[in-house]
Amino acid sequence: MDFSIQITGFVALYIFMLAAFAGWVIIGHVPAILHTPLMSGSNFVHGIVVVGGMFALLNASTVQEQTIGFFAVLLGAGNAAGGYAVTDRMLAMFQTSGHKPTKHSHAKGSRPKAV
Amino acid sequence: MTMTSIAQLIIGTTDLAAALLFLYGLKRMSSPVTAPSGIFVAGLGMLVAVLASFFYLFDVDAAAKPHLMVNVGLGVVALIAGGGVAWWAGKKVAMTAMPQMVAIYNGMGGGAAGAIAAVELFGGKTPGTTQLVVTLLGALIGAISLSGSLIAWAKLQGVIKKPLRVAGQQYFNLVVLLGTLAVAGYLVFVAQGASSQLLPTPQLIYLFFGCALVYGILMTLPIGGADMPVVISIYNAATGLAVGLEGFVLGNPALMIAGMVVGAAGTLLTLLMAQAMNRSVANVLFTNFGGAPTHKAGHIKGSMKPTAAADAGIAMRYAKSVIVVPGYGLAAAQGQQKLYEFVKLLLAADVSVKFAIHPVAGRMPGQMDVLLAEAGVPYDLIFQLDDINDEFKTTDVALIIGANDVVNPAARTDKGSPIYGMPILNADQAKQVYVVKRGQGKGYADIVNALFYADNCNMVYGDAAAVLTMMIEAVRGLGAKAAA
Numbered sequence: 309m310d311f312s313i314q315i316t317g318f319v320a321l322y323i324f325m326l327a328a329f330a331g332w333v334i335i336g337h338v339p340a341i342l343h344t345p346l347m348s349g350s351n352f353v354h355g356i357v358v359v360g361g362m363f364a365l366l367n368a369s370t371v372q373e374q375t376i377g378f379f380a381v382l383l384g385a386g387n388a389a390g391g392y393a394v395t396d397r398m399l400a401m402f403q404t405s406g407h408k409p410t411k412h413s414h415a416k417g418s419r420p421k422a423v
Numbered sequence: 424m425t426m427t428s429i430a431q432l433i434i435g436t437t438d439l440a441a442a443l444l445f446l447y448g449l450k451r452m453s454s455p456v457t458a459p460s461g462i463f464v465a466g467l468g469m470l471v472a473v474l475a476s477f478f479y480l481f482d483v484d485a486a487a488k489p490h491l492m493v494n495v496g497l498g499v500v501a502l503i504a505g506g507g508v509a510w511w512a513g514k515k516v517a518m519t520a521m522p523q524m525v526a527i528y529n530g531m532g533g534g535a536a537g538a539i540a541a542v543e544l545f546g547g548k549t550p551g552t553t554q555l556v557v558t559l560l561g562a563l564i565g566a567i568s569l570s571g572s573l574i575a576w577a578k579l580q581g582v583i584k585k586p587l588r589v590a591g592q593q594y595f596n597l598v599v600l601l602g603t604l605a606v607a608g609y610l611v612f613v614a615q616g617a618s619s620q621l622l623p624t625p626q627l628i629y630l631f632f633g634c635a636l637v638y639g640i641l642m643t644l645p646i647g648g649a650d651m652p653v654v655i656s657i658y659n660a661a662t663g664l665a666v667g668l669e670g671f672v673l674g675n676p677a678l679m680i681a682g683m684v685v686g687a688a689g690t691l692l693t694l695l696m697a698q699a700m701n702r703s704v705a706n707v708l709f710t711n712f713g714g715a716p717t718h719k720a721g722h723i724k725g726s727m728k729p730t731a732a733a734d735a736g737i738a739m740r741y742a743k744s745v746i747v748v749p750g751y752g753l754a755a756a757q758g759q760q761k762l763y764e765f766v767k768l769l770l771a772a773d774v775s776v777k778f779a780i781h782p783v784a785g786r787m788p789g790q791m792d793v794l795l796a797e798a799g800v801p802y803d804l805i806f807q808l809d810d811i812n813d814e815f816k817t818t819d820v821a822l823i824i825g826a827n828d829v830v831n832p833a834a835r836t837d838k839g840s841p842i843y844g845m846p847i848l849n850a851d852q853a854k855q856v857y858v859v860k861r862g863q864g865k866g867y868a869d870i871v872n873a874l875f876y877a878d879n880c881n882m883v884y885g886d887a888a889a890v891l892t893m894m895i896e897a898v899r900g901l902g903a904k905a906a907a
Contacts (some may be wrong), residue, residue, distance in 0.1 A: 310428060310431075311428050311431035311432040311435050312428075312431050312482075312674075313431075313435060313674050313675070313676065314674065315671060315674050315676065315679075317553065320671050320679065323676060323679050323680065323683075324667065324671075324679065324683050327667070327679065327680040327681075327682075327683035327684050327687070328683050328684070328686065328687035329687070330446060330684055330687075331449075331683065331684035331685065331686065331687030331688040331691075332687045332688065332690075332691055334446065334449050334450050334453065334684070334688065335449070335453075335687075335688035335691050335692060336691060338452065338453040339453070339454070339455075339807075340780075340782055340788065340789060340792075340807045341455065341780075341789060341792040341802060341805060341807065342452065342453070342454075342455060342458060342789060342792075343692065343695075343696075343782075343787075343788040343789030343792075344521065344522075344785075344787050344788065344789035344790045344792065344793050345452065345458065345462075345789070345793065346452055346688075346692070346789070347525060347655070347656060347659060347689075347692060347787065347788070347789075348521070348525050348528075349448075349449065349452050349461070349462055349465065350449065350659060350663070350684075350685045350688050350689060350692075351525055351528055351529050351532070351659050351662075351685075352462070352465065352466075352469075352528075353445050353448075353449065353465060353663075353681050353684065353685050354532045354659075354662050354663045354666045354681060354682055354685045355469065355528075355532055356441065356445070356469060356472060356666065356677060356678055356681040356682075357532055357535040357536050357539070357666045357669070357678065357682075358473060358476075358502070358535065359438070359472050359473060359476045359675065359677065359678065360535075360536075360539045360666070360669055360670060360673050360675060360678050361501075361535050361538065361539055362473070362476035362477070362479060362498055363476065363479050363539075363673055363675070364538070364539045364542040364543070364673075365494055365497060365498050365501070365542075366479045366480050366483050366487065366491070366494050366495065366498065367479075367483050367484050367487045367494075367542075367546075367548075368487060368490060368494055368542065368546075369484065369486035369487045369489075369490055369546070370545075370546070372545055373542050373545060373546050374490065374493070374494060374497060376538050376541045376542050376545070377494070377497070377538070377542050378497045378498075378500075378501050379501075379534070379535075379538050380535045380538035380539050380542065381497075381498055381501035381502060381505065381535075382501040382504060382505035383505060383531040383532070383534040383535040383538065384505070384531070384532065384535035385473075385501060385502045385503075385504075385505035385506035385509070386505040386506065386508065386509035386528065386531040387509070387528050387529070387531040387532035387535060388469050388473070388506065388509075389505070389506035389507070389509045389510040389513070390509030390510065390512060390513040390524070390527070390528040390531070391513075391525075391528050392462065392465075392466050392469070392510075392513075393509070393510050393512075393513025393514050394513040394516065394521060394524055394525065394528070395462045396459070396462050396463075396466075397513070397514070397518075398518070398521070398793050398796075399452075399455075399458045399459040399461075399462055400459055401793065401796035401797045402455040402458065402459075402796045402802055403796070403799070403801060403802070
């Protein structure tokens with residue numbers, strides 16, 4: 309059986325279009341309070357480039373390709389590991405003062421009136 | 424089944440799972456309650472995808488077979504070294520230095536995308552014009568993102584202190600960009616079998632990457648430090664796009680999806696940030712903000728009225744409501760802990776206290792929220808601009824600590840001001856305003872603040888942490904006297 313993946317012209321455009329739309333919709337709902345962790349979190353996600361780096365490195369057949377491939381993996385791994393470390397640290401800090409953690413207390417009009 | 428198709432099946436399945444986990448993880452990050460699990464889910468996706476990438480060794484080009492063991496060894500070393508150092512740095516970095524750290528990690532991602540393109544180009548592994556054009560485009564964006572992010576880091580870190588501006592700079596930059604594109608175009612032309620070349624192909628590839636890296640530097644140098652968050656966000660989106668494009672070249676849908684999701688998300692985030700500053704993205708990139716001559720001080724009526732920290736502290740203790748406007752100066756003085764200690768005293772005395780955060784407070788959107796969270800401030804005391812701005816006029820005291828430009832009323836009234844039109848926090852409408860400030864200097868954007876001269880405003884000079892300590896002692900002193 310053949311499990312190799314072939315992506316040609318229009319299929320690629322469909323994938324790009326749907327992925328871009330998904331990214332736009334998902335991020336559109338993030339409250340401003342989470343913008344920094346979010347920037348760092350999306351920065352982490354493109355660290356997946358390390359997988360492409362591994363592909364390039366394992367397929368290298370000259371010293372030049374090996375050298376550049378090595379840096380691709382080195383930099384990609386740094387992007388992924390570092391991005392995870394800082395995002396995780398930031399998100400762990402968010403906490404509520406105890407009384408009912410209303411999910412969207414920052415959204416307009418949804419704050420319960422004090423009695 | 425052959426080993427090759429088993430490897431392909433494993434890689435295909437894990438990459439699919441990784442793409443799903445990334446999307447689900449980002450979705451969970453849209454609320455503070457579920458966000459920590461969101462990054463964990465995304466991290467899991469990354470881990471399985473990286474481990475599965477070793478299965479590529481059963482499916483390599485014939486030419487690479489003799490080098491396989493060396494390549495695997497190099498891969499393991501690169502993963503451990505790159506990942507290890509970045510992990511260690513990420514765990515150690517101070518929260519205030521977060522924007523430049525993100526810039527570095529982002530530059531690394533862009534560099535990785537560029538390096539993948541370089542391997543494909545040097546190895547002549549791009550069959551067909553479409554593949555070649557997409558590879559070059561990804562390489563261009565990745566390289567600009569790498570060198571540009573490093574300049575952004577240097578600016579935020581204070582290595583580069585002043586924006587570098589010379590006459591005709593934008594035209595020169597345009598020429599460099601067009602030159603880079605011309606080299607790329609020539610590479611495509613050569614690949615289609617031009618009979619005689621001006622330069623051998625490898626030299627052309629070096630020239631192409633050199634030009635792209637130089638353009639990234641030139642493009643970022645003239646942009647002022649206050650605009651760096653927007654610039655980092657742009658480069659974040661750019662790296663995503665570059666990764667997505669290289670994913671297409673490698674035939675890897677996980678890279679395509681993750682890259683494009685980040686590309687779109689980063690673009691939206693950039694637009695939101697630029698909107699918060701009431702400027703277009705093109706305006707941030709291509710006009711020399713802050714380069715205009717600064718304001719004449721004679722333009723503003725009144726004078727700055729200093730007051731003692733203890734008096735201000737006691738006044739707030741007897742106020743009904745206080746809104747705190749923190750800025751980067753607070754974080755620079757490491758005063759968040761002291762601030763929350765003071766706020767807890769006020770809360771204990773039944774004063775209503777809220778934090779008002781401007782979208783661009785700190786050096787990165789939302790950074791102030793993170794810094795307050797680090798000090799233990801519950802996020803239900805923290806309000807964003809739109810939600811709290813109408814409350815200032817019914818509030819007794821606005822306490823401004825380390826913030827400047829985001830409360831400058833000139834943004835509403837003075838058409839000549841560089842920040843005219845930027846939404847600001849209406850702190851000037853509170854009955855009394857206290858401004859805690861190191862000295863009489865100007866803010867990050869280098870603009871005089873009319874609020875400081877207003878009748879209802881008093882200045883408390885000093886280091887934010889030291890001033891807050893005095894306020895705490897003054898309020899505690901009251902309690903002690905009452906008890907005695």
